[in-house]
Amino acid sequence: MNAVIYWSNTGESLKVAKYIAEKSGYELCELMTLKEKNFDDIFLVFPIHYQSVPTTIEPVLKSLKFHKAVVVLTYGKMSHGDVLNETQKILQGTVVGGSYIPCKHTYLLNDISFNEFEKLDDIVSMVNRDTEAIFVRQKRNPFAKVLPNTRHRLSVKIYKNDKCINCGECGKVCSHINNGVVDKQCIRCLKCVISCPHEALNFELSPLLEDYLKKQKKCEIEMF
Numbered sequence: 001m002n003a004v005i006y007w008s009n010t011g012e013s014l015k016v017a018k019y020i021a022e023k024s025g026y027e028l029c030e031l032m033t034l035k036e037k038n039f040d041d042i043f044l045v046f047p048i049h050y051q052s053v054p055t056t057i058e059p060v061l062k063s064l065k066f067h068k069a070v071v072v073l074t075y076g077k078m079s080h081g082d083v084l085n086e087t088q089k090i091l092q093g094t095v096v097g098g099s100y101i102p103c104k105h106t107y108l109l110n111d112i113s114f115n116e117f118e119k120l121d122d123i124v125s126m127v128n129r130d131t132e133a134i135f136v137r138q139k140r141n142p143f144a145k146v147l148p149n150t151r152h153r154l155s156v157k158i159y160k161n162d163k164c165i166n167c168g169e170c171g172k173v174c175s176h177i178n179n180g181v182v183d184k185q186c187i188r189c190l191k192c193v194i195s196c197p198h199e200a201l202n203f204e205l206s207p208l209l210e211d212y213l214k215k216q217k218k219c220e221i222e223m224f
């Protein structure tokens with residue numbers, strides 16, 4: 001079976017994955033709820049966290065079996081690190097191509113959402129390649145992955161407002177929140193904030209993170 005396999009928290013990677021699925025005719029599948037782990041050709045679409053592969057999805061990526069893969073990574077125009085090479089090492093199959101897609105940053109409410117869909121057509125045709133891709137080595141900040149849990153807690157606060165009626169909907173989209181209260185494993189992906197049907201969840205950034213995000217760059221899609 002051919003598939004476009006995605007993981008997405010605020011919808012940016014999902015939009016990219018949907019377009020690729022439509023163009024390629026491959027089935028759209030969500031990574032964490034996959035029933036089948038054996039595939040022919042796949043597109044793998046997910047966001048970069050801390051210039052790295054998100055730790056939440058690493059074990060599932062390792063368990064995938066496929067013939068050929070094209071890896072499509074979304075990021076928030078800060079830095080994408082060397083995640084194509086990192087992903088290629090994790091995956092058990094031939095990676096024939098890859099791309100970095102600048103998207104809306106999760107933590108910037110007024111950032112522009114990805115809309116350059118026609119530029120994705122060249123990525124769709126990458127799946128016709130036959131040889132293992134060689135990705136240019138990219139720099140990653142050596143501190144990018146240091147103490148992620150502490151950094152999540154210090155830099156992003158998720159809190160509930162008085163619209164919360166304890167309906168439990170947030171707990172259905174993520175196991176790390178219960179009626180608006182997050183646990184220590186919460187990675188601040190904001191899926192709960194986006195999904196709350198009562199707009200009862202808000203988030204707040206630390207001044208340090210707010211300052212850092214002002215350095216967001218103007219980036220183009222990169223394809224390898």
Ligand SMILES: Cc1cc2nc3c(=O)[nH]c(=O)nc-3n(C[C@H](O)[C@H](O)[C@H](O)COP(=O)(O)O)c2cc1C
Nearest residue numbers: 008009010011012013047050051076078079105106
């Ligand atoms: C915990 C976390 C860490 C992130 N780290 C980075 C990063 O290192 N560089 C970057 O440019 N964007 C970073 N982002 C932004 C996301 O990669 C970007 O907004 C992505 O397109 C979100 O995709 P999604 O909506 O499919 O979840 C981070 C977002 C989160 C939640």
